[in-house]
Amino acid sequence: MKYFPHTQQDIEQMLAVAGVGSLDELYGEIPQQLLFNREFALPEAMSEVEIRRFFEELGNKNSQLVCFAGAGVEDHYSPSVIAPLISRGEFLTAYTPYQPEISQGTLQYIFEYQSMICELTGMDVTNASMYDGTTATAEAMMMCVAIAKKRNKVLISQTMDPKVRRVVETYAGYQGVVVETIPERDGITNLDVLAEKLAGGDVAGVILAQPNFYGIVEDYSGVAELCHANKAMFVMNAKPSALAVLKTPAEWGADIACGDAQTLGIPMCYGGPYVGYLACTNANVRKLPGRIVGATTDVDGKRAFVLTLQAREQHIRREKANSNICSNQSLMALYVTIYMSVMGYKGLKEACSLSYSGAHYLAERLVATGKCTLVYDKPFFNEFAVKTSVPVTKVLDALVAEGILGGVRIADDTLLVCVTEQRTKAEMDKMVEIVKSL
């Protein structure tokens, strides 16, 4: 077995030093009835040649489609330099930087990640990353409740991605936190209902999306003032790639920003690994869960980076913890850090511009087929919802037959369509032709 270095002679010599007669004897204290004595019902060992063939065949059972699906995960351009850099063993095979003297690579890229996330969101401080956007939003909910102390209700907009809402609701349910939905009106959060609910005086936090699940860029003017006047935290789940152009959570007056950074070039990979981000204002840093890296110096005065503000962490607070997150999604944080370095502000803006133009072109052309209507008349970014005159499943099937994943079905007659900088005019025209022919 290529992963076991032990020769028979090694085993014998080592057993002698350990003072036991056989490998079985190493488990001598374990009650006999607990020992596993049959063969595993698993395949026999496969060679590298066989494994490559095996996964090639499995992979071919997945359809390779031109992707117009979004709903939180988008097919973005990923610069060629990222994969080889994050594959360097020094990054890939390290663990949490417990020994900062030999972990400056990890610590520095987390510092750079934190810097860039704060630049994009406008927030003061962020942690070293979270598992994904859904859990980052759940952690934001927990922060709200911890900060409010005696309030245990949070409001979440119906225009939030349902995948985020259901994770927040699951976490909340086990903590006795009440989650109420703020209904939508014409595809956007009903701010009148929000004001009514806040007036109850028992809301710890309000969680809104930007752009929202339908791709609409909502106008949140006055929301921060409304929240703060009622002593509630304002949480914004924002798509980081869009923040190169959109008003930032900080500019909207949010106390916490969170979301999934998959749209910063991370491959879709059937749902993960991605990386969640969680950022806040300075006033709330003591309740920010997870790890944070700070700058310092070593005994020789050299600049260095280190895990800091650890008193917040669960390994000290244990049973009083507000969060149980231990680690972060470090390598994926490196992924988006390199992405943002390569792209810069200009590249991010250009990707937004291409996605925006494509989405607006495609929306117009789909409507022109007579088979689709825009569900909402609101400003959108790179994603939009259309009602289809034929059932959505029929539309999707016809597109799949031509190698296109046409979007995400969100109702029997409603399709959510997403365009990124990777989609060409030819691909969009082909999609339009197929829809037209139905």
Added chain:
Amino acid sequence: MIRNYDKLIFELSKEGRTGYSLPKNELKENYCICQLPDNLKRGVAPELPEVTEFDVVRHYTNLSNKNFGVDTGFYPLGSCTMKYNPRLNEEIASLPTFAKLHPETPASLSQGALEVYYNLAASLSEISGLSAFTLNPYAGAHGELTGLMIMRAYHEQRGDTKRTKVIVPDSAHGTNPASAAVCGLQIVEVKSTANGTVDVEDLKPLLDDTIAGIMMTNPNTLGIFETEIPEIARLVHECGGLLYYDGANLNAVLGKCRPGDMGFDIMHINLHKTFSTPHGGGGPGDGPVGVRAGLEHLLPNPQVKRNSAGHYYIDTDETSAGYVSNFLGNFGVLLRAYTYILTLGKENVKMVGPLAVLNANYVKESLKNEYYLPIEGICKHEFVFDGLADKSTGVTTLDIAKRLLDYGYHAPTIYFPLLFHQSIMIEPTETESKETLDEFIAVMKLVAKEAVENPDVVKNAPHSTPVRRLDETTAARFPKTTYRQLKE
């Protein structure tokens, strides 16, 4: 390698440089982003670096040179199972047929991915002796939380709502009580006996109808197998509670005994420990959760199933404990773990535990004259020294850890478990050779000798690392966590 490279990516920035290339926007004229209302646009530009692609490559290559990974050298970090991370796993995970798959692709068009999920879950069931697994949780701590949600949902669905406490041994990982707290459970601590195992006599009076269950790891954090586990399982089940197995130490018994056979009802596995997926500097991992027969419906949604025609589909169960992730976990990590299991095959899975345990005992026996071994006897995959045997030197566990860095080793886990004051927790894993262990043993002995003959060189270590001991106090008192704050 550039010696003493100390730039931040921001410090390489020069106005006008670019590192990207994108297609021309042919549609800009009629569909311009400038049409977006101004009040929805950001006012201030973000300060991101302006660098070339080559700048980026050289910068991050130089940063990587300041890091230590399993690929660099021996990494005996106790409880973290820093085994070799095969490159084949990486290659398989990057296959475009998986990497380019959108998670909302209909099940009929993503059968290959669903088959990976289903078969990996089935393999973990076989290896651990439990009935079914979810692969949705993203990490060990996330798996713990998910497992405890299942525990709570089990009791609540039976109308047994008084059970709000969970028992955790005093030697447990700090994450255990934190996960319980986040799941809305109160923690009750059970004491350890002198040899570090759960004190059954202390446990008995804790068991009543308010106990949801117990969280244990076996072997425990001291590397000692809890031989009384059948009795503990009987007692906990008798009182109506469930047993949760923290899979952090699964590598010790992999192939030799199974948590399901020990009487555990729920467990999590760290794929980044036991199943060789890389730790990635702190993630992504994956924390699959398994349950015994009868609890399958409580696994989080969405669930992957197979119908009688052999087709895989995604299902949701209304009685599930809920949703804990976006889609189906860190799928790329699942591909790596599945590749590893297929590479090992049924014949080699059985050898992982024994060889890991052999390596641990070999190191322990070789060093117990120089380092104080508080618990004698055969250990499992890891063991704990309580500092140097010679207590007169003034050299602490921290000093020893730092001195090891000078000799090209990652330090063991230190000051954990909390049962001893100077804990040094060593886990070699099965992928290290006798030669590597012999060299490590020689260096550990040398450090013990230095502690007597030249203690200052140990107390001031490290000396040869990219940076030396850090001022953590200032970092916490005046936090500078972004480049913007650093410049101020």
